[in-house]
Amino acid sequence: MKIVVAGGTGTIGQLIVAAGRERGYDMAPLARSTGANVLTGEGLDAALAGADAVIDVTNTMTLSAKKARAFFGTATSNLLASAQRTGVGHHVALSIVGIDNADASYYAGKLEQERLVEASPVPHTIARAAQFHEFAAQILAGSNGPFALVPRTLMRPVAAHDVAVHLLEVADSAPTGRSRDLVGPRDEVLVDLARKYLAHRGERRRAIEVRLPGRYGANLASGDLRGTDAALQTTVTFDEWLAEQPTHP
């Protein structure tokens, strides 16, 4: 089975490609560095030719709703159009648990992505997951200097590796439109994870919690991102994950 991973060089994309190869799938990462661009459409048909499934984990880092909608809207439209031309049997889109009340900022792009996938004739599954354990490091990477501002975020984080394995299982199953949400085993607060991560790495920066304004900030602080009891729950905690991470850059 050939699986194309759009965004296959990113944080979760690399884990999907590696986990898929371990399980014997023919894995094909797709990114600008492999010669394909989801925004211009360049190289997509060649990359998707012969694929049984596409897992879309492309990403852009922005808090602008306009930029997020433009990125995820264009990327999703181009991938779905190429999937239709090349006869891909299953489009799997990774989205985020608990964002329905936050059609704003970055999440506006993810909801736009979901709407386009739902409306597409390409057989598809939207798979939502909670924030990755890796998310704290991603937030910290966005700032330097002695203080790192961390938005107040109530979450139930999950190891990206567990999300990768889940997405492979979804891709290798019949398209269902929407799979069950996937969350981690424990409720956490992002700033605590950021502080643990900095301590683990021996970094002297201080993480300061801030409340972000607007609907996006309210959603992060509301607990909605923790999902509901109907979600699938994984077992690897943030502390267990962190213990396996390198202590130096």
Ligand SMILES: NC(=O)c1ccc[n+]([C@@H]2O[C@H](COP(=O)([O-])OP(=O)(O)OC[C@H]3O[C@@H](n4cnc5c(N)ncnc54)[C@H](OP(=O)(O)O)[C@@H]3O)[C@@H](O)[C@H]2O)c1
């Ligand atoms: N981080 C979380 O906690 C979390 C939780 C739940 C869901 N998600 C979702 O997971 C997805 C992936 O997140 P991530 O953190 O793994 O992202 P990431 O590390 O930023 O990786 C993004 C990937 O997208 C590729 N990409 C960006 N622009 C592209 C373009 N124009 N054409 C082709 N490829 C392009 C990048 O490769 P190049 O730059 O080489 O092109 C890279 O492989 C996102 O959709 C996000 O919403 C994330």
